Amino acid sequence: MTQVTIRDRRLRWPIPDYLEQRLQGGEVLATRRRAKYLLIDFQEGSLLVHLGMSGSLRLVSENDQPRKHDHVDIALDSGHLLRYHDPRRFGSMHWLDDPSHVLLDHLGPEPLSTDFSGDYLYRTSRRRAAPVKHFIMDAKVVVGVGNIYANEALFMAGIRPDRAANKISKARYGLLTETIQRVLTTAIEVGGTTLRDFVGGDGKAGYFAQSLQVYGRGGESCKRCKHQQLREIRQSNRSTVFCPNCQR
Numbered sequence: 001m002t003q004v005t006i007r008d009r010r011l012r013w014p015i016p017d018y019l020e021q022r023l024q025g026g027e028v029l030a031t032r033r034r035a036k037y038l039l040i041d042f043q044e045g046s047l048l049v050h051l052g053m054s055g056s057l058r059l060v061s062e063n064d065q066p067r068k069h070d071h072v073d074i075a076l077d078s079g080h081l082l083r084y085h086d087p088r089r090f091g092s093m094h095w096l097d098d099p100s101h102v103l104l105d106h107l108g109p110e111p112l113s114t115d116f117s118g119d120y121l122y123r124t125s126r127r128r129a130a131p132v133k134h135f136i137m138d139a140k141v142v143v144g145v146g147n148i149y150a151n152e153a154l155f156m157a158g159i160r161p162d163r164a165a166n167k168i169s170k171a172r173y174g175l176l177t178e179t180i181q182r183v184l185t186t187a188i189e190v191g192g193t194t195l196r197d198f199v200g201g202d203g204k205a206g207y208f209a210q211s212l213q214v215y216g217r218g219g220e221s222c223k224r225c226k227h228q229q230l231r232e233i234r235q236s237n238r239s240t241v242f243c244p245n246c247q248r
């Protein structure tokens with residue numbers, strides 16, 4: 001890696017003015033993801049990137065002319081540029097000298113890892129009287145369960161979203177773990193759920209929206225029991241949709 005070009009530092013937080021110097025001449029050792037953060041590891045530390053709402057990282061040819069909203073280019077020895085593009089500028093870039101950064105502390109397990117289980121959810125929920133939907137969307141409990149996926153997983157597990165987290169049995173948490181993993185795995189396979197201007201790494205829109213069972217279907221009939229209308233409520237200003245017949 002030889003050169004870093006920053007055209008606009010004004011992301012959600014300003015890009016630190018020492019970033020070019022830290023990246024200069026560094027060798028990429030690994031790339032990984034933790035929750036919504038992308039990490040590019042170097043000998044001396046890690047570059048942490050959050051894509052915000054509309055950010056993307058793409059590999060382009062070094063001859064590719066920058067367009068509007070192409071805020072950062074990192075030139076690689078391969079002759080490619082790693083290009084950060086972000087129209088809304090809600091993303092961020094941080095340099096971490098130490099991997100135990102405040103942004104990564106206290107994050108719960110990854111939902112598709114073996115650390116995430118029914119036993120874990122049961123144990124963690126015993127003192128939580130909050131609704132189970134809030135509980136599974138709390139990144140300190142488990143990362144990566146967004147509003148749409150929480151709605152869908154709770155429907156598939158037959159659990160009412162407004163039921164208190166500490167009133168749910170270990171067996172039902174076992175089932176909920178499976179449905180969260182199934183919903184996320186399916187969504188990843190089809191490229192996510194397209195909302196407005198999001199596109200995946202391949203530049204294509206996601207197709208998960210077509211297979212939603214409850215989200216966005218308030219007032220419509222339940223696909224499972226057929227004769228109930230799905231009920232829509234607001235929880236923490238987010239839409240919650242459930243079937244009063246199938247979810248208890």
Ligand SMILES: [Zn+2]
Nearest residue numbers: 222225243246
């Ligand atoms: Zn139903």
